[in-house]
Amino acid sequence: MENYYAALNYTDTLENDNDHIMVKIQLDGGRESVTINPMIDSGATEDFIDGEVCNKHGIEMIQAKNPCKIYLADRKPSAMGPVTHMAEVSMHISSHRELATFQVANPQNYEVTLGMSWLREHNPTIDWNDKRMRFNSERCTTWCLKSSPVAYRVPEEKALKENLMTRFSKVQAKKGPMAGDESVRVKKLSDEARVAKKGSARAAGHDLYANEGTNIPARGQAIVGTGIAIGLPHNTDGRIAPQSSLAVKHRLMINVGVIDSEYSGEVKVVMANLGDQPYRVEKGDRIAQLFIPKFDNRELQEVTQLDDTERGGPEFGSSDTTRDQEVKSQRVKPQLEINEISARAFGEFYRRGETIHILRWD
Secondary structure: OOEEEOOOOOOOOOOOOOOOEEEOEEEEOOOOEEEEOOEEOOOEOOOEEEHHHHHHHOOOEEEEEEEEOEEEOOOOEOOOOOEEEEEEEEEEEOOEEEEEEEEEEOOOOOOEEEOHHHHHHHOOEEEOOOOEEEOOOHHHHHHHEOOOOEEEEOOHHHHHHHHHHHHHOOOOOOOOOOOOOOOOEEEEOOOOOOOOEOOOOOOOOEEEEOOOOEEEOOOOEEEEEOOEEEEOOOOEOEEEEEOHHHHHHHOEEEEOOEEOOOOOOOOEEEEEEOOOOOEEEOOOOEEEEEEOOEOOOOOOOOOOOOOOOOOOOOOOOOOOOHHHHHHHHHHOOOOOOOOEEEHHHHHHHHHOOOOOOEEEOO
16 A cells, blocks of 8 residues: 655745644543644545654554555655554544544654545535635534534644644643642542541551442452542553451452542452452452552653663573572582691691681791
8 A cells, every 4th residue: 555645835934824734632641631733635545644743742652454555646655654543533623523533654744634535524614814714514514523514724834833832842631620630539429428538647558448348258359349449640640459457367369450630439358368268358448549640651662772780681580589598508618718828827727627827827
């Protein structure tokens, strides 16, 4: 498959914009939403997005089944390619919304390009005099629109400036009433549920309480509902850990203990009974602890070689326990220490059974 991208006559200058248009869109990445100004270009056969934009804003990229090159209209290879990945992301243009599919490329001038593939699918009407784009096709009026079908053109000079600020700015926070809010929000899903709380002012975790009675079989496990849902801040997750008293006295542990910040359903605890007797959880019992740590959300970078370290490659068991170190120390032979001493001193050492010195005659 070949992609063709026709270079427009006036895209490199701002003297004439009657052959293309730029509008404001919002892309809902996995990490946050980003506002950007794409080029709507009838000379491009496909829709393109900059891979750097995807990486920065958490837009998932999927390996393309059939990687392809990009060619200009004169059939010369374009520096935008080759295309090895695709990206699917929710896209809003004014009140028009859709799940857009892009080819991930390395565009030279514009972070996002909507080409003939998008234009054919939505068939918008562009008013070049009034600088407006209207979504009035049957597809858009049936599926894509929430209210007004009109999107207004953004002047190209302003659009390019805004794109440049977006590219080199810090990560944009998702807009909304909770933007920048670092609090942990808790919602009771039933009147009888107990909100997670700390046992003391300096406690690291919040106690979670059962909202139902549950039997946990010996050597088995059960899922216990808490009756609450939580809203976690950006770059945090919830970690569910065992209650120390239940672990010590009844051998009750926790399985599957991570809550993503995107999850808004009921918090449920998977309790594993490692003991030989069944255990009954009563409604209102403390069953686990909730910890809310921050984490590093940087992308993983594939490399061909890692730095050398002192430990290197040894796997499990390479970091010795105290007992291992004691056993090893018993096996190690004492180092031979050689000193030059007098005959008198040699005699004294010899009578004590020590013969690890060199005799020197005075």
